[in-house]
Amino acid sequence: MTSEGANGTGGVVYLVGCGPGDRGLVTERAVELVASADAILYDRLVPRSLLALAPPQCELVYVGKLPGRPTLPQEEINAELVARGRAGQRVVRLKGGDPFVFGRGGEEAEALAAAGVPFEVVPGVTAGIAAPAYAGIPVTHRAEASAVAFVTAHEDPRKGESALDWRALARFPGTLVFYMGVSRLAAVSERLRAEGRSPDEPCAVVADGTRATQRTVTGTLATIAERVVAAGLQPPAVLVVGAVCALRDRLAWAERRPLHGAVVVVTRARPQQSALARRLRALGAEVVEAPAIRIRPLPTPPELATIERFGLVCLTSPNGARLLVDGLLAQGRDARALARTQIAAIGPGTAAALAERGLRADIVAERFVAEGLVEALSDVEVADRDVLIARAAEARDTLVEALAARGARVTVAPLYETVHEPLPDYARDDLERATYITFTASSTVRSFLAGGGTVPQGARVVSIGPITTAALREAGIAVDVEASRHDIDGLVEALVADARARRAVA
Structure with missing residues (x-):
């Protein structure tokens, strides 16, 4: 059911998977929906930088859970989604991982369908694949595992008995990936061994998978529980059982990056x-x-209308570089207005911003401070020249004073201001x-x-x-x-x- 507005109010709910934590694994569709949402209901593992893309008027509602301590019961989350959808809101339900892989998205979809509220499901990268990959463990491998099974270590407590066939899992010819398995790690490993899985089989537990705080502990089916306790690993984590875990020593990459853990x-x-x-x-x-801070552009300065009269234009930030060109374009002009003008940039970043707009700086200060631009202009003749300094409304006057002392006729053109x-x-x-x-x-x-x-x-x-x-x-x-x-x-x-x-x- 994806026809927006089918309930006559225009309301629609999007069940969106955000992956296990790394912002880079969020899909374009997820970003697009967040940017146009009226309300966002989000879980604990949702990247906070994704929430920053929400419109200012968007309501952010935390409905995440801590192990053993639900912030909001699932039934209430379902009811909240239905109520907001019926009220005509564009609701984005952000879920860690994939909504339909041990994410209870199926239950939310059922509630919406029963209520006649239109919805759309946006898949995400599930932790069972991403966390092992970031730990250097491929869940399948031609030489080691031609199959993979994903299992939850926490079933619905209302069920009378386990739906898991432990004997079949112990005999499964491939990799086993258990979600939410830290608290039951000893019981899971013991049960698999009791049903015939080798106690010497390689295992790994990956906590905080794909995040900078990711930690991995390896061992065997007989030792993994004890090692995880000794290392103090906490949820969220996945347990990987299979020969592929032995590849980690050669394939680990994420935890070797220079800022891992920061x-x-x-x-x-x-x-x-x-x-x-x-x-x-x-x-x-x-x-x-x-x-x-937030950059707030100011009305285009009148000096830009006669910018040809300036023999030198100084730009003291990338923001100023972009807004200068944008101001010219807003007046129906372009880079040709600067054909006879020298352009000085305060540093490589400002020069790069000019290049993005099709302009090349003639002078680039090596140091990203006003004193650096003063030094870079020391051999440039400025006496009796009109010089324009395009900058923020509030800035140090170091450059203004230095050029004026050398006889330049300096004009300051404020292009933007910074707001708390x-x-x-x-x-x-x-x-x-x-x-x-x-x-x-x-x-x-x-x-x-x-x-x-x-x-x-x-x-x-x-x-x-x-x-x-x-x-x-x-x-x-x-x-x-x-x-x-x-x-x-x-x-x-x-x-x-x-x-x-x-x-x-x-």
């Missing part, structure tokens, strides 16, 4: 977060997106788990604190450069790592170097 908070403005977040995730980090962005509740919760928190500008420091953010105990503070470091110290926050190159590349390099150094002495 939870990194990114405080950049939301449009700039994505590129940094993708890079950090690719290096193995779990990224908490906690935007401290209060931290969402889900970001506050994730902050407490942070191992690193990054700041890319002094404005992010002020706005992060103004929005109620605090640096959690034990988290290491990473600064993009000396200006940001000064703002942090002024706020009473100690800086653990400062990038030697004052751009995003430098910040990532500094963070990775620190993580490797700490791992080496651990």
Whole structure:
């Protein structure tokens, strides 16, 4: 039943799988639905960065469960979905893994169908495949296992007896993957051995699969329960039984990435977060997106209408570079207006933003600070020249004063302003788990604190450069790592170097 509006109200419910935790495993369809939702009911393992894509007016409702402690009974979740669908809302039910693989999505779909509420199912990557893969364990392999069986270790307690055929499972000619098996690990391994499965068969338990906090314990069917207890592994986790587990030593990859185990908070403005977040995730980090500021474009400055008269245009941020070109286009003009103008960019990031809009910077400062651009312009003749500085409404006047002192006629064109962005509740919760928190500008420091953010105990503070470091110290926050190159590349390099150094002495 997928015909939207079939109930006469326009309401529809989407049962969406989000995978087991890695934001990169979320489907495009899931992202599309979140961005247009009226209400989102989400589980514990849903990537918080996905929730950040919801519209401002969207209602976020947590309905997740902790082991043994349901936040909201399943029957009430079903009723909530039905009520909201009948009320005409576009409801997105975000579920970890796949809705129809031990996710109780079938029960929710049955309730919606019985109530006549239109719904759509969006499959997700299930933990039984993804967690072993991230641990370097292929659940099937031509030489080791031509079949795989997925089993839940927790059946419906209302059933009179187990529906599992343990003898058949013990004799299954392939890989067994048990979901929700940590609390019953000893009982599962004992039952399989009692039914004839070899006690020497390789096993692995993967906890927090696909996330930066993923941990894997290996052993045999006879030893795995004891080893997992000794390692202190906690749910969510899957148990893998089979010869394929022996491949982990050669194929493990995710846990060997340089930022594996790191939870990194990114405080950049939301449009700039994505590129940094993708890079950090690719290096193995779990990224908490906690935007401290929002970029608000200002009306196009009148100076852009006569930009040809400026012999030099200075751009002090990627945001300014993009908005300058956008402002020209809004006036029906394009890059030809800058044909006789020198363009100076404050760093490689700003130069790259210009290149995205089809412009090449003539001068690029190596350091991503105003002083760096002052140095880069030291050999450029500016006396008696009209110079335009396109920047944020509030910024240091270092560049303005330095060029004016050399005889330039300086005009400042404010293109945007930064606005405080209060931290969402889900970001506050994730902050407490942070191992690193990054700041890319002094404005992010002020706005992060103004929005109620605090640096959690034990988290290491990473600064993009000396200006940001000064703002942090002024706020009473100690800086653990400062990038030697004052751009995003430098910040990532500094963070990775620190993580490797700490791992080496651990």
